[in-house]
Amino acid sequence: MNQRPIYLDNQATTPVDDRVLAAMLPYFTQHFGNSASINHMYGWEAEAAISQAREILAQAINASPSEIVFTSGATEANNLAIKGISEAYFSKGQHIITVQTEHNAVLDPCHYLQSLGFEITLLPVQPNGLIDLQELEKAIRPDTILVSIMAANNEIGVLQPLAEIGGICRQAGVIFHTDAAQAIGKIPLDVEEMKIDLLSMTAHKIYGPKGIGALYVRRKHPRVQLVPQLHGGGHERGMRSGTLYTPQIVGFAKAVEIGLAEQKSESQRLLTLRHKLWSKLQTIPGLQANGDLDRRLVGNLNFSIADVDGAALLLGLQPIVALSSGSACSSTKTSPSHVLLALGLSEKLAYASLRLGIGRFNTADEIDLVAEHIMATVSSLRQARVLEPNLQI
Numbered sequence: 093m094n095q096r097p098i099y100l101d102n103q104a105t106t107p108v109d110d111r112v113l114a115a116m117l118p119y120f121t122q123h124f125g126n127s128a129s130i131n132h133m134y135g136w137e138a139e140a141a142i143s144q145a146r147e148i149l150a151q152a153i154n155a156s157p158s159e160i161v162f163t164s165g166a167t168e169a170n171n172l173a174i175k176g177i178s179e180a181y182f183s184k185g186q187h188i189i190t191v192q193t194e195h196n197a198v199l200d201p202c203h204y205l206q207s208l209g210f211e212i213t214l215l216p217v218q219p220n221g222l223i224d225l226q227e228l229e230k231a232i233r234p235d236t237i238l239v240s241i242m243a244a245n246n247e248i249g250v251l252q253p254l255a256e257i258g259g260i261c262r263q264a265g266v267i268f269h270t271d272a273a274q275a276i277g278k279i280p281l282d283v284e285e286m287k288i289d290l291l292s293m294t295a296h297k298i299y300g301p302k303g304i305g306a307l308y309v310r311r312k313h314p315r316v317q318l319v320p321q322l323h324g325g326g327h328e329r330g331m332r333s334g335t336l337y338t339p340q341i342v343g344f345a346k347a348v349e350i351g352l353a354e355q356k357s358e359s360q361r362l363l364t365l366r367h368k369l370w371s372k373l374q375t376i377p378g379l380q381a382n383g384d385l386d387r388r389l390v391g392n393l394n395f396s397i398a399d400v401d402g403a404a405l406l407l408g409l410q411p412i413v414a415l416s417s418g419s420a421c422s423s424t425k426t427s428p429s430h431v432l433l434a435l436g437l438s439e440k441l442a443y444a445s446l447r448l449g450i451g452r453f454n455t456a457d458e459i460d461l462v463a464e465h466i467m468a469t470v471s472s473l474r475q476a477r478v479l480e481p482n483l484q485i
């Protein structure tokens with residue numbers, strides 16, 4: 093059998109939907125113009141396509157098109173938001189609040205600012221992965237210029253209470269940024285209702301192409317000031333220079349459009365698959381879910397298995413299923429997930445964790461197969477341990 097493993101790593105990235113690819117293709121070869129070329133039809137075509145995409149993205153979050161700034165993805169959007177605010181509001185203060193379980197694309201810009209003299213408060217999370225709103229209220233100070241809290245966690249899928257956070261920030265007069273890379277197109281987002289001032293998005297987690305994303309920047313009530321991080325031709329109202337990548341932008345908008353159109357039915361389907369998987373796995377002794385099981389992305393499951401060697405488990409699963417472990421690999425070493433540690437898990441349990449991201453192209457048969465394989469692998473690892481009681485794991 094020479095089959096590729098079942099893909100269950102949809103929180104890392106997703107394949108491009110055929111409908112998205114079809115929408116993109118004409119913009120590589122036929123409508124290839126530069127949207128900044130105002131003197132001919134090639135430029136106008138590109139500009140029209142980008143304008144339409146901007147409209148779709150704005151509508152998806154109840155914003156207006158002029159508030160959308162295209163970027164190369166959520167990493168750049170987060171950097172633009174956090175560094176851009178820190179420079180623009182420097183005279184107001186140098187204190188930023190974020191959360192221990194954020195993506196590195198938020199944590200690392202904050203650490204960078206810390207090295208420049210900013211003060212960063214890293215809020216802890218409760219054992220279910222959600223922040224305590226009172227902790228947030230207590231952390232806000234007169235010199236706080238930004239609160240950055242993600243919409244949906246990329247490892248454990250938990251959904252932070254955006255509307256409540258937005259309410260607290262607005263009341264305190266502090267700008268609220270949310271990294272919505274895992275949320276856009278999957279859960280309802282409304283920048284007015286949730287009082288969000290900056291929102292990062294990316295296309296490749298929702299069946300769009302890699303290398304494209306956007307930052308929503310509120311223009312009124314309040315008007316958010318941002319210092320650009322890329323200087324050049326003055327594109328995107330001066331906030332992000334560089335020729336706009338028309339095919340990617342068209343694909344991004346198509347991906348969001350499909351995500352929204354199918355949100356209800358697809359959420360139901362994914363939830364059914366996740367329940368099926370989770371109920372099958374219940375026979376495994378020592379199984380524990382990581383993160384709140386209700387306030388969560390429907391396709392995400394993250395769990396630990398006590399007394400199992402995480403590395404051996406992953407190795408056993410590799411030929412059958414592509415998933416992530418509860419560890420993050422940097423270039424030189426593997427370390428336990430900072431998200432799982434923040435939930436209070438031991439290092440050992442964090443290593444013995446799996447993240448399963450069920451997506452649009454997964455089927456019920458695949459879920460059955462994966463469940464059976466996980467159960468079989470765990471029990472064979474445990475068997476080996478019983479046979480060789482002195483084995484160090």
Ligand SMILES: *Cc1c(COP(=O)(O)O)cnc(C)c1O
Nearest residue numbers: 165166167195197246273274294
């Ligand atoms: C994937 C992801 C990012 C990074 O997005 P890119 O578009 O790959 O740069 C940032 N934040 C979260 C929560 C993510 O899941």
